[in-house]
Amino acid sequence: MKQGFAPQKTLVALSIASLFAGAAQAQETGDTASASATPGNAATVVVTGTRVANRTALDTASPVDIISAETLKTTGSTELNQALSVALPSLNFPRPSLTDGTDTIRPATLRGMAPDQSLVLVNSKRRHASSLVNLNGSIGRGSAAVDLNTIPSAMVKTIEVLRDGAAAQYGSDAISGVVNVRLRTDRSGGEGTVVYGLHKTEYDLLNDVAPAGATWTAPNSRKRTDGQTTTVSAWKGLPWGESGYVTLAAEYKNQEHTERAGYDMRQLYPKIGTAYDPRELTINRFDAWYGEPEVKQSTLFVNAGNNLSGDVKIYGWASYQNRDARSAGYFRTPQDVRNIPSIYPNGFLPIIAPTVDDYSAAGGVTWTLGAWDMDASIVYGKNKMDYEIQNTLNRSIGASSKTVFDAGGFGYDQTVLNLTGVRKVDMPSLASPLNVAVGIEARREGYQLNAGEPDSYRYGGEVLANGTPAAPGAQVFPGFRPANETDAHRNAVGAFVDLEANVTDQLLLSAAVRGEHYSDFGSNLSGKLSARFDFSKTFALRGALQNGFRAPSLQQQNFTSTSTNFINGVPFEITTFKPTDPVAVALGAQPLKAEKSKNVSIGAVMRFDPLTVTVDAYRIDVTDRIVLSENLTSAAVRNYIVSRGFTGVGGGRFFINGVDTKTEGVDIVANYPLNLGSSGRFDFTLAGNFNRTKVEKVPTTAQLAALNPAPVLFDRLNVLTMEKGQPKNKITASVNWKLAQWGLTARATRYGEVLSPGTTQAFDFELGAKTLVDLEGRVALTPKINLALGVDNLFDQYSETLPPSLNTTSNTPFANYTPFGTGGRYIYARANYSF
Incomplete structure (x- = not known):
């Protein structure tokens, strides 16, 4: 992407806003109707990004x-992450x-x-x-993120997505949004x-060419019917x-x-004399599982609340999910x-079969204390x-x-206590009361890593025919060792003040400041200033300036694993080191500190009954x-480690601070509801995200820089993944139509260019x-029974097929950077029964 992309896009966005502003002045005297479309409903009150009661989606400063x-519901997937990615171009x-x-x-x-x-x-x-x-x-290498798919879609009323930094309001992690x-x-x-x-x-x-003299040939394409998925869900409201x-x-x-493997053209069996083994012509050469995993998943969720007496209310929720999955590694030939x-x-296809158990429980109470609306909660x-x-x-x-x-496993737990108070203070000099919110938060986190059984990681002593020791540990995923076991905890406390008011009838200002202290890395102070100016009922400008942070996760600070590699017959331990491990410290690692961010945004809100447009x-x-x-396993690294007094260590990798990035972009959302009476109601949405990231600095350490040759801590592949591994732009156009018992949703999503980077430019793939x-089409057979038939990816689109030079095993015919996956066309039916 060209330099200057973001300034150009910003100029275009604000130029569009200015053009609309002129029209807005002409329509100022008209009533403004709220738009209803995806994303969102303009008249819906939001609670994210503001602590002012009854503020609607188009009246916020962000x-x-x-x-x-x-x-x-209007997608074939019941996964929240997948449904959100369809609804929001910015996500x-x-x-x-094949990523474990x-x-x-x-x-x-x-x-x-x-x-x-x-x-x-x-x-x-949180x-x-x-x-x-x-x-x-x-995408996301090195991160430990929230799994939204632990929340069943049946339990969701709405999802609010704040596309703006909010660390001053909510604390760590809210750099890009909430x-x-x-x-x-x-x-x-x-x-x-029921969805099937x-x-x-x-x-x-x-396909690659067959070996010399081989008679097996490959097809040019492959047809598949697979990935059969059944989801049964229900929700029920009960009075309390x-x-x-x-x-x-x-x-x-x-x-x-699902299987999206290529046709394996390799010689799979040893030759019999000079002839190929006859089994070469009968073995299934589609021998990999590249695609979606097998999943069996059960989820329970309950949400409850009640008025106790007067102004005292209690609330709480609890959830449990069990997920058994099976995915594959690379095929091992005979x-x-x-x-x-x-x-x-x-030969064999090793299977990685994790079991995931996810729990949560929350309880809280709200009450009035004088002029304050109080809220206290505990969430685990x-x-x-x-x-x-x-x-x-x-x-x-x-x-x-x-x-x-x-092979062992790991766990993460979190307990959060919150106490907040919100009140309004009458300020005669302001056009509205000053909304004041204050709060404190205490959080305790834990991370545990448990070893697997000895046979999953140990070296059993076998030597190959060439005299080389055989590979130890379970093939595809060696188990965690007792030396890797971890039980770590930390505490964090924070406090915030959030102010918001209309200074004039047209000018809204808000300010927030938050201080936090972590027991493992120290303190942080974040602030945010937001403003919104309504030139008329139909046109407003909004913007924000803030700094934020993300605390290093316990997972990043404490994950460690070890495998044994034999180099010239000598065993070496290749380890993902904790940053505080003596070997990592010898290589220049330091205790992790918080990421720091600065966010600037400016946008326009335009409302012309019934059209709404936002540009940010x-x-x-x-x-x-x-x-x-990177994996630091060169001879220079090994020799340096030995010189520092460590034996048997063949190198490894560790988490480190030190990458600086700049991300610039524009979000545009337009909603247009149209009621044509006997022809039905239409809701049109056009939305797009245009985005660019530039890596401006990569980490180095003096210890590694002094080696010859000096290893690179963060190489071009990972740099390019940050810069070009996600779409340059993503644009969605959709229409929802409803007439009596009939309904229809049509949606087109354009994913911009992506780079699948290689270790050198020769292996880059555009x-x-x-x-x-x-x-999707829908019909209400009765007031209680609804049916839907739909097709996602109607025209069966795939990204470009990787050439044999980038798919030498034929296991991975498509790049993992494909932004929409490798499933192809998905046909589904859904039946709903209301009671």
């Missing part, structure tokens, strides 16, 4: 999208494969930032993160839903006394895996040195992930090796981003822009 439960949800645990817990990104730079709330309370650290080469899931509060009624879908698709193949509610939700999901033919004569959450490795072996043990291993330009500068270093079309 952009807030509101995604309704009905909008979430991306790539679906990588990331296949099971996939992170989403907002405004092109890292997954852990967006804060997730449930009912305005949600706990997943225990998984994304370690492999995909996602606030608001739960149902029904005391009556209910709904049961499958992928029916065809994709192209770019005269005014209280208890809303229950349950969901069960059963998803089969003659692979990591295989034992007596166990797997036809925990996420555990345990690995079983199936259909594999420990090559170093030999023919007696087990084929299923307990932003810039986010982040310093000292935390990243996972992914061109693609447009996906989704279509």
Whole structure:
């Protein structure tokens, strides 16, 4: 993308705003009607980004999208992350494969930032993160983010997405924005839903040539019907006394895996003399699982609240989810040195099978204390992930090796206590009362890592025919060792003040400041200034200036794993080190500190009955981003480690501060509802995000810089992933139509260009822009029974197929940077019964 992109886009955006402003003056005397479309409903009161009661989505000083439960339904997926990525151009949800645990817990990104730079709330309370650290080469490498898919869509009333930094208001992580899931509060009624879908698709193949003299040939394309998914969910509202509610939700999901592998043209068996083994012509050469994992998932959720007496109200919620997943690694051929033919004569596809258990519980009370509206709460959450490795072996043990291993796992827990007070103070000099919000928060976090069984990681003593020691540990995912075990905790306390008022009838100002202290890295102070000026009822400008932060996660500070590699017959331990480990310190690592950000945004809000348009330009500068270093295993590194007194250490990697980035972009959203009477009601939405990130600094250490050759801590592949690994732009156009019992949703989403980067420029691969079309039709058979048929990715779009030079095993025909995944066309049916 050209330099100067963001200033040009900002100028264009504000020029558009100025053109609309002239029209706005001409329409000033007219009544303004609220728009209803995706994202959001302009007349809906929001609670995210403001603590002023009864402020609507188009009256805020920062952009807030509101995604309704009905909008979430109009996609074939019941995953919240996937549904949000369809509804919001600024949110991306790539679906990588062959990335170990990331296949099971996939992170989403907002405004092109890292997954852990967006804060997730449930009912305005901080949600706990997943225990998984994304370690492999995909978007979000090095992050530990919240798994939104632990919340069943049946429990969601609305989702509010604040597209602006908010660390001064909510604390750590809110660099790029805030996602606030608001739960149902029904005391009556209910709904049961069954969704069934499958992928029916065809994709192209770019095949390598067969070995000399081989007679097997490859097809040019492959047809698949797979990924059959059944989701059964229900919610029910129950009364609790005269005014209280208890809303229950349950969901069960059963998803089969998808296969998007290429045709394996390699010689798979040893030759018999000079001839190829006859089995070469009968073995299934589509031998990989590249695609969606198998998932069996059960979720329960309850949300409750009641008036106790007078102005005292209690509230709370609890959830539990169990997720059993199965995804694959790379196929090991029959003659692979990591295989034992007596166990797997036809080779083997190792399976990574995590079990994820996720819990949460919250309780709170609100009351009035003089002029103050008080709120006190405690929220607990925990996420555990345990690995079983199936259909594999420990090559170093030999023919007696087990084929299923307990590889250990990890867990993360979080307890948050909040006390806030909000009041209005009459200020005669102001056009409105001054809204004052103050609060304190205390948080305790824990991270645990548990070892697997000894056979999952140990070296069993086997030596290969060439004299080289066999690879130790369970193939594809060696277990965690006792030396890796961790049980770490930290505490954080913070306090904030938030002020907001209309200085004049036209000028809204708000200011927030927040101070926090963490027991592991120190203190932080964040501030935010926001303003909005309404030139008329139909045109307003808004903007914000703020600094923010993201605390290093316990996962980043404490994750560690070790595997044994033999180099010239000598065993070396290759480790992901804690930043405080003596070996990492010798290489220049330091205790992690907070990422720091500066956010600037300016936007326009235009309302011309019934059209609404918002344009928001932003810039986010982040310093000292935390990243996972490259694998430091060169001879120079090993020799240096030995010189520092460490033996048997072959190198490794560690988390480190030091990447500075600049992200610039523009969000544009236009909604137009049109009621044509006997022809029905139409809701049109056109929305787009244009985004650019530039890496301006990468980390270095004096110790590594002095080596010859000096290893690179953060190489071009990871730099380009940050800069070009997500779409340059994403544009969505949709229309919802309703007439009597009939309904229709049509949506087109254009994903801009993406780069799948390589270790050198020769291995870079450009992914061109693609447009996906989704279509859903609905009918209400009775007032209580509704049916829907739909197709996501109607025209079966895929990103470009990787050439054989980038897919040498044929296991991965598509890049993991594909922003819309590799599922292809998805056909589904949905039945709803209201009661």
